[in-house]
Amino acid sequence: GQNIDQPTEMTATEGAIVQINCTYQTSGFNGLFWYQQHAGEAPTFLSYNVLDGLEEKGRFSSFLSRSKGYSYLLLKELQMKDSASYLCAVKGAGNNRKLIWGLGTSLAVNP
């Protein structure tokens, strides 16, 4: 079957660095997405990885290892507004554009 695993909850301190891991087992691989979802709001796109390595975007970076079926989202210089759910999603094989979604990691940033 197809599966995406992420930790359910994480806590971190303002100003610190946190790494949110995602492992996946899918039929084929055509890219991995990270989304941020604040409570009561829509998911918003953070990053996309299709090749191995690190993609950096300001305070956020995302890493992919296709051979290990593994990705992580790295958040630096944490701010209170980073408290949200972080969703990992994989685009599998086929042309129907369907994403396989993880359950999300709820991150709480404490002062």
Place this chain on the structure above:
Amino acid sequence: DTAVSQTPKYLVTQMGNDKSIKCEQNLGHDTMYWYKQDSKKFLKIMFSYNNKELIINETVPNRFSPKSPDKAHLNLHINSLELGDSAVYFCASSQDRFMRGEETQYFGPGTRLLVL
């Protein structure tokens, strides 16, 4: 200049009623989606249309019927609403980036449906 918009934002209704949710995107994308997010926050794909053609039709009760009059609009009609239909329904759209294969999905603000 909202990218993906949905109406209504909130919908409270009685069991057994029929209701519709509308979605519009002004991004020029050719693919649109309906998702259901339940109280456990899991995002479940329901339907997807590409240029008005249905391309994803997940295991969803046939009380749910999508309709895409053109590629900028995707509506969702729900017949005989049940208590278990209470959830947040998100519309999303994406553009096929063939060379890069990215197809990032952009979400609307959601419709919060409560069935009493």
